[in-house]
Amino acid sequence: MRNEPPGARRKKAHAQGAAAVTAADPLAPARSWLASRGWSPFPFQEQVWSAYLNGKSGLLHAPTGMGKTLAVALGPLLEEVARRGEGGSRKRERGLKVLWLTPLRALANDTAEALASAVEGLGLNWSVELRTGDTAQSRKRKQRVDGLPNILVTTPESLSVMLSYPDLVGEAGGKTPSSAAGGPAGPSPAEPGEGGTLSPLAGIRAVIVDEWHELLGTKRGVQTELGLARVRALSPSVRTWGLSATLGNLDEAMRVLLGAGAPQGVMVRGQGRREYQFRTIIPPDIERFPWAGHLGIRLLPQVCEAIDASNLTLLFTNTRSQSEIWFSSLLRASNKYMGKVAIHHGSLDRKLRGRVEEAVKAGELKCVVCTSSLDLGVDFAPVDQVIQIGSPKGIARFLQRAGRSGHQPGGVSKIVCVPTNALELVEFAAARDAIAAEGGPVDVEEREPLVLAMDVLVQHMMTVAVGGGFDERRLLAEVRTTNAFNALTDDQWRWAMDYIHRGGPALTAYAHYARATQDDPPDGLWRMSAASLVRNHRLNIGTITSDASIAVRMANGKVLGSVEESFIGRMAPGDIFAFSGRVLELVRVRDMTAVVRPARRARGNVPSWQGSRMAISTHLASAVRVRLGEAHRGVYRGPEMKAAEPILRLQDAWSTLPQPGELLIEYATTSEGHHAFVYPLEGRLVHEGLAALAAWRFARAEPRTFVLASNDYGFHLLSPTPIQFREADWRSALSPAGLTEDLLACLNAAQLARRQFREIARVAGLIIPGFPGQGRSNRHLQASSELFYDVFSEYDAGNLLLDQARRQVLERQLEYRRLAGALERLADATLAVKDLPCLSPFAFPLWVDSLREQLTTEKWTDRLSRMLVTLETRAGGPPAGRAACSKGKARGTP
């Protein structure tokens, strides 16, 4: 278990410690069990136990994982020991007592083992079981028929699926449970919980949410909130405890977890801060170090040295494609890595991942190349070093990754930073500043909770409708106890009811297409019971987590893993990509499966996973601004800044290094057109919004088309016609006035919302899930989310899912709060405008690493005619080498 010292998992015979203890001190059984293993409790653990025994809910946070599991697990167990001490029966009481939610399936196993050993240690005979997407169907059915275990470890999705089984929830109307409509269960288990109530969930005493910071701010977090509200309605006295890493907004995190209107929770701070040992690999030849790009592969020899000097290294990359590159490069670097280096990322097949995790525990590996799939979770106790390839993007994430090494008590977390381009040296220096900040807690980022995610709401309503039905007013009240839907209006609720009833506001001509239907009075419960709807709905519950995934399969049938549909959708048969450490050629895509074969060419285009690109956090961005300001004044502190000095000086000489309070704008002209580069240093998402906004506001004055691109440092406008803006033009283009209206107006053109609709359509049940072997029968019911978006926009403009897509673009994709803050800051900034003969070191990465997002206000026919001209030119002769000359110039100049 990751929260205990090594060796804890071994099941030692323990000295019946619990039984011997008197009831005087309720914490004594825990102390004596720990003492029997030679440990003593941390003060924060006792604090949580006492708070729990006093009936409190709360949140336990700590920078790292030490002892957190036992802190929250032992409360309910001590309570049970005390109950029995008071003359309660020693016979095992049936029914679920403790529900443990974890965001990661991979965590569930370790957690269950730890809980089982604690149960045994306290002399209890409670049963502990798992229920996740990986649990066998037969096991899950047994849990439905024979009753749930006393302690259940599960995921938010699995809880949601549980809530869709009437025999697990009990009838909302308080009637005798009957077998599930469409469910395969035989006679229903008339499982009487305690107190004569009928719901098998009514006896839950504690819900524990592990890694709450990972859920907060996501749709799975909203799904968790709704699930918790359901559990609280069924078991009103339940206590909720969350475990979280350090966050900038812990109080808010706790309020969201406990629900609106809950009594004040108890905030407990865990074990103190950890020691970090921080080293950056400095590129030996900075003059030739790339200004752009993300591979950093030229530091491979130094990375190999670092790996060789340690026992077990986790090598983190920011994207899956990077992890593929590093994995294959390491294998090519030396034969000694054969069988000693493994790859682990979210889209690999679960079995492969499981095998890697086993090999790590068995000490067979030297290095695991991974992405955020290993940010949290599985305890790899022997890890003694973490290598971070590329910018960590945020301080919290950086700390979390660093914390994966040196896990033993008193251990030092060793992290080696590998820059992949020159500017990342500055980011590492800035991250080091934040970690080394003297005194007080480390200044880390906030996670903003999501509100009013209508797709998750309608999915939950369907879940409850399938799981025994609901009374409309009672469910509305329950839903409003969540932070996410505390502000839900009656109109929004009305729409959601219409949506689950018949897809939208009533139109009598089509009333026979009812989905959820209402029972006759007096109960008047809403239910959804048609077998096909029930089945499709349960399949859809898991979709909050993942993009529609396409299985990647070799022609001989071997499954390699899965990739997002959007990724495969961009490729044609014959295209080459790297996946799962192999270079593959796409043969065909059929029935949600991509058939591949080993590619004949040695090197492939590396798949680019746009979805997983993270933006630099506000905290890190402002630390970077400080460092650049220092550099402008000639101050270069630390090895990273000293290494980056030649390039920063070049930037300063050709253009300038923006100081805090200054906004740099560079103009340049290439054969591609006329460029404006703007550097607010606010992170990629904010820049995407700023770019769209500025382009739209410029184009409002004079119709024209821009090519937009953004990265973490700034954004880029490219126009086929000269850009001649005065300072006043920039001021009004970047003015905070009318932000929301203008953003929404330009969004429509940019079609960002249409893309957001992909996920919404799946969660809200518009996409009938494909499942193996059944692909064809549903075919006439399948349409792309984009088509739904277009059709709804045209014919059902009041659909709140459209509204949500637009809000999601604002809140999630453009980080509206940050954007507004950035504009306020820029309004006070002085402008530094530079006219450059060629691209500067800052401009170059923007130019090459461009996410192309086009926005236009010109009439479609004008655009069309220009495209035609281009095509005709090309058809008439060989295409001009349009990009090559400017690229060559920029690369060659330093």
Next chain:
Amino acid sequence: MTTVRIGDHELGLLAGRGVVRWSDRTLYVADLHIGKASAFARGGVPISGSVLEATTADALKRLTAMIVQAETERLVVLGDLLHAAGGRDPRTLDLLERWRWEHRGVDVVLVRGNHDQAAGDPPSSAGIRCVDEPFDDRGLTLRHHPLAAGTGTATLAGHVHPAVRLRSPGDSARVACFWLSKGQLVLPAFGGFTGMGEVRAGAGDRVFVPAEGVVVEVPVVVSTVARVGRSAR
């Protein structure tokens, strides 16, 4: 008006996604997929009644506009008039029949497509003559499914919902198109609730896109450019 000539036939391409043969003013459209939204709703997909009503009504309204524009008295649907058996709800069929009543002077022929096979012929009260492919229409072969190798005769077809991706520096859009290949003219899908399939035009093919009231020919290099662009990414 953009006109193409296949064999002896002068064919006008209409921006409303139809083709008119000038010799007898026959109007051809393909892939209406009427009742698709209804079929989805019946299959449990949450689509509002307003969408059900509007997608059908809109398709019929646009059809009316083209009939008026081409002053035609004969309309041929090149397959997939109805989307699925599940879409044959009384309200949708009622809209269709009412539309037929308004245009009772127009002779309507359906060349059955794959969706029509599953959905069944429209009710006889709609007065639509249904024939199987290939159907010889005064020297013009009518099919739902185009043939990859061409038919060797002047042919009109549908089924693939052809589209091309147009690009200029920094701009890109997928547009429904007419695709003329090997003497075979494939029409864009007419229905509003239909997807698109990008075509891979070969040498000698011609591609036309409807845009704001006109139909423009696009150089066929388009599809090669699109493919190059994709693999370069």
